[in-house]
Amino acid sequence: MEINRRDFITKMSAIAALSVLPSSFVAAMGNEKVEKAKPKYPTLKCDVVVVGAGPGGVPAAIAAARQGAKVILLEEDNMPGGAPVDMYVPFICGGPRVGVFQEMIQVLNAKHTIGGRTCETFGKTGSDGKNHWWMPGSYAEVIYQLLEKEENITLMCAAPVVGVKVKTSGNRNQVTGVRIMRNGDYQDIDAAVTIDATGNGLIADMAGCEYMFGSEAKSDYNEPVGIEVADGKVQPCTWMLISERIKRNAILPIDKLKGSSAVEDNLNRWVKADDKEDMIRRDAGIYLHWGRTVYCKDTRDPLLLAQAQQEALERLQENLEIWHEAGYAVHLAPKLGVREVRRIKGEYVLTANDLIAGTMHDDVIAHAHYSFDVWGMKIPEEMKHIGPYGIPYRSILPTKTEGLLTAGRIISATRIAHSSLRVQPICSNIGMAAGTAAAMSALNQTGLRSIDIKQLQDRLASMGLFDGLKKK
Ligand SMILES: Cc1cc2nc3c(=O)[nH]c(=O)nc-3n(C[C@H](O)[C@H](O)[C@H](O)COP(=O)(O)OP(=O)(O)OC[C@H]3O[C@@H](n4cnc5c(N)ncnc54)[C@H](O)[C@@H]3O)c2cc1C
Incomplete structure (x- = not known):
């Protein structure tokens, strides 16, 4: 099911008709109070703002910072971590476990493990051959320690993003930053690139991006697995x-x-x-x-x-x-565990066919390996085991929108493909790619659609992002 924000389009058409080009705010549910407010706090400026400090957002922020970008990492919870911390999912599936994810689980395994059982597929890539689990608080502690070492990152917790700054030109939107709620008032953050790593896609939604929600029919994307008639349901x-x-x-x-x-x-x-x-x-x-x-x-x-x-x-x-x-x-767990919200439509929609074929597109920016895992839907055993496969850059690039990337589980994929890529190591690999691309765009002052993909891939390769599958 594909959705456009009707409110947003109406508002944007009005703005376009008046040829008003300076940035205007768009808030959740078209909240006028947020849109018209004059923030008490001074506007902050950075190269890259990352919204959401979960498995997608933390690696995105670290990757961008290590490229030399000034990064602000925003989290609405009181501590970073995302689902492993606030939904008590301190257990990992899939891989490859490389890059920042590898750095993180090495410390977790060494100091905080509660249990570890042998995991032959992914264990050797960045771990000790076992699947561990840790207390959610340990997970947050290790993330804090990782972030502390990054001079280019400013972490703000208890800072929910409530609005997005959007410039509009014709049928394209340029995201130029976000508005947070701070201590009962508002603060704006201007950035060359915004990364939506919220796990729910609200930032992209507020920016007017098209998104998918709930189950499609198999025939919508010619997938060999799924349901016959779209029912719009998300996983339980x-x-x-x-x-x-x-x-x-x-x-x-x-x-x-x-x-x-x-x-x-x-x-x-x-x-x-x-x-x-x-x-x-x-x-x-x-x-x-x-x-x-x-x-x-x-x-x-x-x-x-x-x-x-x-x-x-x-x-x-x-x-x-x-x-x-x-x-x-x-x-x-402090929050109910939500597996699926919005999937933001990008320049490419990853499908079950890509995963089954193990397609590595020319613009591959992350490797991924995990089965189809749709709770509430029976997937035939012989179809479950797939991959490895690649995540293309186009699937983190929302359509008709500039200045915005997606990271983590909200990227552009059918619901069946999403059921595989939603696991933490894959979210992390996508995050690192998004952060690196965002930094390249911000520092070179090139649009996200003009960055040199080969250079991006070389940088990711030098961080070991493409090593995991070879060592299997
Ligand atoms: C019940 C359950 C079981 C799972 N089991 C496993 C498993 O065994 N193994 C595995 O690898 N994966 C598992 N997963 C999947 C995995 O945990 C998630 O898909 C993954 O955490 C997604 O990462 P993310 O960074 O995209 O989003 P999230 O982890 O959701 O992180 C997003 C962050 O953004 C923040 N945020 C949201 N909106 C805003 C806003 N407006 N302003 C500021 N911050 C905001 C949130 O507070 C959150 O911290 C499970 C998930 C669930 C729910």
């Missing part, structure tokens, strides 16, 4: 949690827990609900749970998300009592 959400023993000798009553899917213990393996003996033998004291999975009709809408979270809580209630009675504390 899961409320993640960690249970931890607080009473001596307590054993997790795994057989009594209802519907809490797989859990990962601190002794290297998945725990199976139907194997209580194995569970008792291993007697682990801390577990990562895929708590309760619920459908949210529209993951763009905070009210519907809150309702989905409430439903998850109600369905968790019975288990919560079992955990507490058994002597286990439960740490609920």
